[in-house]
Structure formats: structure tokens, C-alpha cells
Amino acid sequence: MRVAQLGEGTPEVAVVAGIHGDEPCGVRAVERLEADDPAVERPVKLVVANERALDRGVRYVDADLNRSFGEDVPEDAHERRLAEALADEIEGTTALSIHSTQSHADPFAVSDGRQEHVQRIVPRLSVAALVDVEEFGGGRLFAADADIVEVEAGLQGSETAAENAYTLAREFLTVTGVLPGDTVPREIPTFHMGEPIPKPPADEYEVFVENFQRVEEGETFAAADGDPLVADDPFWPVLLSPYGYENQFGYEGEPAPNIGQSPSEGANSTSVSSRSSAQ
Structure with a gap:
């Protein structure tokens, strides 16, 4: 694990990258921030977590680091020890x-509930949606004693x-007062993560629907070796992909009250259109 810091003093803000060794985007963002060396108004800690997995270009060495913040991982696993060190660091x-x-x-953003920091930060990020994994967050970084928001970039x-x-890192640092500037909140469609969608054994998989857009009862949402898979009930796909997981397509989701609005207003948006958040 590599830790750097911008600014003087004890950081109360952190950016964590490289939880998974096959996801280099966050590492590149951290390296750009270090190279920029911007003038900061409060210190921030920059963490590159699983250097060993990054060097090998693999998701993890012994266990998924983002499932290792608990007791179910062998004590001698590289990621078990790394999880303990990372939790201490942040x-x-x-x-x-x-x-x-x-x-x-x-x-899109991922949270473990709708705590104050989630309500404050997520509406000011360039994200298409928020996924609340409160009931499915076991072993994740959320177990650390910190106020955490995840983003899928x-x-x-x-x-x-x-x-x-x-872009997301700089927006986060602006919201938290590390970088100067203002941010404008938006209303963000929000979804509860539900049950996993299993994959039947097959050599080839296809997905025909978009994440965060309602799938109707009876609609064909995927195929395994050309055999259609049909929805028994309506759902909103979350993290759905042909090959992102070994034994499941993703998760069934349900719309929740949008972040950035009062819960009493209800979830008035149940789909997310494709757009480029980098523009």
C-alpha cells in the first residue's frame, strides 16, 4: 500500500484507489493529483491500496480486498492483512x-445507506445514479470506521x-473543502441493490437491457448459449453485465427516493439514460 499526502497537517479526507488490481483508473487519477500538486485548503491523503495485485494486473492476490473487511477471509491472506492496514489508514x-x-x-456512486455524508457528497458528483448496498455490503470497505462513498468511474x-x-476525485475534493470552488447539487436517481441474478452454466452470455432501466415482467433480459432468460417480475438491473461476475449477471434493483431530494417526495425517476459524464 502506498500513501501520499497533499497539504500539511492531519488529513480528515482521503481518496482510495487500487482496491482491485485490474481497475487502474483510480490509480491514474491519484497519480495525476500528485503530479498536479494543487494548492489545497486542507490536507488530503491519497492511497493506492493493492499494489501487489496492480503489479500483476489481477483483481486480487488471495481474496477480493473489497470483501476482506471481516472475519470470513483467512488470516494469512494478503488482502486480509491489507484490509486491516487500509482501515487503519482511513x-x-x-x-x-x-x-x-x-x-x-x-x-455511478455506491453507498452503504443514506447517511449525511452520502446526502452531502453524491448529488455534487458527476454520476448517473446511486446504488445503495446497505443490505449487501458485508466485508466491503464500508466496514471501516470512515465516512465512505464509492464510485464506479x-x-x-x-x-x-x-x-x-x-473528474470525480476533483469534485469530491471540492465538496469536502480540499480544493477551492463551489459545487452544484443535482437530483440523482437512487436504487436499492436486491437479490443476485444467477447465471446458468453456459459458454456464451448476452445481456439485452440497460442498467437502471426498468425490465418488465416477461421481458427477455439476457441469454445463455442463446437460450433466453425472462423476467418473472419487474426489476431494475444493477451491475448487470455478461461477464462481470462468474456466477451471476448482476443484481435486481428497486428504485428508492432520489438522493438530493426529500424522502417524502418519492422516487420520481426510475431509469437513467446513457450520457457522457466526462463531457
């Missing part, structure tokens, strides 16, 4: 953890994801 901070995905080209390995990661 303790007490407000932190942004940068990822990328195979499921959706536009950036774009498609894994793409230049666009690297650009988006840098």
Missing part, C-alpha cells in the same frame, strides 16, 4: 473509493474511466 476520514466496472459506461480499462475518475 480511520476517521471522509473517503472516496474509486472503482471501474464492466456493467455501465457512465459513472466507467468501463474497466478504458481511457474514459480514467478521465472520469480524475
Whole structure:
């Protein structure tokens, strides 16, 4: 794990990259911030987490780091020890953890609930949606003693994801008072993550629907070796992709009250159109 700092003093803000070694976009954003060496109004800690996995170009060495913040990982696993060190490093901070995905080209945020820091930060980021994983967050970085927002910056390995990661990092640092400037909140469609969507054994998979857009009962949403998979009930796909997971397509989601509005106003947006958040 590599830790750098911008500014003098004890940081109460952190940016975390490289949780997964095959997602370099956040690392590139951190390196750009270091190279920029901007004048900061309060100190920030920049963390590149799983250097060993990054060097090998693999998601993890022994266990998924973003599932290692708990007791279910062997004590001798590289990521178990790394999780403990990373939790110590960001303790007490407000932190942004940068990822990328195979499921959706536009950036979206991930939270473990709708705490004050989520309400304050997420509407001021260039994200298409927020996914609340409160009931499915076991073992994730959210277990650390910090106020954490995750972002999926774009498609894994793409230049666009690297650009988006840098933009999101600077937006986060502006919201948290590290960088000067103002941010304007927007209303962000929000979804609860639901049950996983299993994959039947097959050699080839296809997905026919868009993440965050309603799938109707009876609609064909995917195929396995050409055999159609049909929705038994309506749902909103979350993290849905043909090959992002080994044993599942993604998750069934449900719309929640949009972030950036009063919960009493309800969820008045149940789909997210494709757009470029880097523009």
C-alpha cells in the first residue's frame, strides 16, 4: 500500500484507489493529483491500496480486498492483512473509493445507506445514479470506521474511466473543502441493490437491457448459449453485465427516493439514460 499526502497537517479526507488490481483508473487519477500538486485548503491523503495485485494486473492476490473487511477471509491472506492496514489508514476520514466496472459506461456512486455524508457528497458528483448496498455490503470497505462513498468511474480499462475518475476525485475534493470552488447539487436517481441474478452454466452470455432501466415482467433480459432468460417480475438491473461476475449477471434493483431530494417526495425517476459524464 502506498500513501501520499497533499497539504500539511492531519488529513480528515482521503481518496482510495487500487482496491482491485485490474481497475487502474483510480490509480491514474491519484497519480495525476500528485503530479498536479494543487494548492489545497486542507490536507488530503491519497492511497493506492493493492499494489501487489496492480503489479500483476489481477483483481486480487488471495481474496477480493473489497470483501476482506471481516472475519470470513483467512488470516494469512494478503488482502486480509491489507484490509486491516487500509482501515487503519482511513480511520476517521471522509473517503472516496474509486472503482471501474464492466456493467455501465457512465459513472455511478455506491453507498452503504443514506447517511449525511452520502446526502452531502453524491448529488455534487458527476454520476448517473446511486446504488445503495446497505443490505449487501458485508466485508466491503464500508466496514471501516470512515465516512465512505464509492464510485464506479466507467468501463474497466478504458481511457474514459480514467478521465472520469480524475473528474470525480476533483469534485469530491471540492465538496469536502480540499480544493477551492463551489459545487452544484443535482437530483440523482437512487436504487436499492436486491437479490443476485444467477447465471446458468453456459459458454456464451448476452445481456439485452440497460442498467437502471426498468425490465418488465416477461421481458427477455439476457441469454445463455442463446437460450433466453425472462423476467418473472419487474426489476431494475444493477451491475448487470455478461461477464462481470462468474456466477451471476448482476443484481435486481428497486428504485428508492432520489438522493438530493426529500424522502417524502418519492422516487420520481426510475431509469437513467446513457450520457457522457466526462463531457
